[in-house]
Amino acid sequence: MPAFLQPSSLSEAWSALKENEDVRFLAGGTDLIVLMRQGAVKCGAVMDVKKIPELSVFGFKDGALEIGGAVTCAQILEAHETEGPYGILKQAAVTLANSLLRNRATLAGNLCNASPGGDMIPASLVLGASVVAASPRGEREIPLKDFFLGVKKHVLARDEIVLRVVFPKIQGGGVYLKKRRIRGHDLAQVGVAGFYDGGLRFALGAVGPTPVLVDFGRIPEAELLERKAEIVETVAAEAKPITDIRASKEYRLAMTRLFAGRILDALSSCSRPLAVEEAAQ
Numbered sequence: 001m002p003a004f005l006q007p008s009s010l011s012e013a014w015s016a017l018k019e020n021e022d023v024r025f026l027a028g029g030t031d032l033i034v035l036m037r038q039g040a041v042k043c044g045a046v047m048d049v050k051k052i053p054e055l056s057v058f059g060f061k062d063g064a065l066e067i068g069g070a071v072t073c074a075q076i077l078e079a080h081e082t083e084g085p086y087g088i089l090k091q092a093a094v095t096l097a098n099s100l101l102r103n104r105a106t107l108a109g110n111l112c113n114a115s116p117g118g119d120m121i122p123a124s125l126v127l128g129a130s131v132v133a134a135s136p137r138g139e140r141e142i143p144l145k146d147f148f149l150g151v152k153k154h155v156l157a158r159d160e161i162v163l164r165v166v167f168p169k170i171q172g173g174g175v176y177l178k179k180r181r182i183r184g185h186d187l188a189q190v191g192v193a194g195f196y197d198g199g200l201r202f203a204l205g206a207v208g209p210t211p212v213l214v215d216f217g218r219i220p221e222a223e224l225l226e227r228k229a230e231i232v233e234t235v236a237a238e239a240k241p242i243t244d245i246r247a248s249k250e251y252r253l254a255m256t257r258l259f260a261g262r263i264l265d266a267l268s269s270c271s272r273p274l275a276v277e278e279a280a281q
């Protein structure tokens, strides 16, 4: 049975890391506990990081939005901070599991689980997020686009705790579309996020071993629809899906194209924006 650790400060966390071997960090536990129950994760100790004050931040600093490592998807859905340009985080959060899960599941846990289908990842990528992590050796900030190494693999060392996710000051708007097998809660067969702020970015989930960011740079608004076919094909070319229990690779590719086109329609001012629930189907 692993030991249970619950530090209330970073210095307590560093001491506990010295005294225990093979420690796994716990936020909401909606991934970790499931894997431990299945026997897929074995460890010497579980460290609940939610009582460390640095992980509870949720607000603006120097114009950038900071979301602490203990902030849940339910908090993201309720907050006024995640409105306007950051509203795409709400669009993604509402598609994650169900309200019971969202009360526990954190944004940081979704990123650190590093599943290719994590719903918060594409939305965070198109917003230009970075991850601030701390260890006994100090702090570092990692652009999210450089964070993922493979299926369930990221760049963090075993003793690095994500303190917060930082979203730069941004204008514009975004859309997240998720396709799943059923209307109830299910992981994504495909997740596509798009954002336009004078520059156009797409990010793809569940169509490769890692989420993918496709950055088109600056494109005049008038050209968004004129160049639709080319943009959709460029996005689809970045998708490298496989066939698994959720969908065939051909279906995933077709949905990536469809969603990229719909998102472009929604981002262009000539089209009506998609409602969140419509977007989620």
Ligand SMILES: Cc1cc2nc3c(=O)[nH]c(=O)nc-3n(C[C@H](O)[C@H](O)[C@H](O)COP(=O)(O)OP(=O)(O)OC[C@H]3O[C@@H](n4cnc5c(N)ncnc54)[C@H](O)[C@@H]3O)c2cc1C
Residues within 6 Å of the ligand: 024, 025, 026, 027, 028, 029, 030, 031, 032, 033, 034, 049, 069, 070, 095, 096, 097, 098, 101, 104, 105, 106, 107, 108, 109, 110, 111, 112, 113, 117, 118, 119, 120, 160, 161, 162, 163, 185, 186, 187, 188
């Ligand atoms: C029934 C069910 C349905 C689900 N549906 C969805 C879905 O629709 N979409 C989706 O994307 N996901 C889904 N999930 C997966 C899961 O709920 C999410 O990935 C969630 O965001 C994980 O967050 P958490 O806080 O529970 O992470 P945890 O389980 O606590 O941790 C996940 C991983 O991140 C690490 N970690 C957590 N916090 C930190 C930190 N601060 N610093 C360093 N490492 C950290 C942990 O060690 C662990 O490896 C589902 C899970 C279940 C059980």
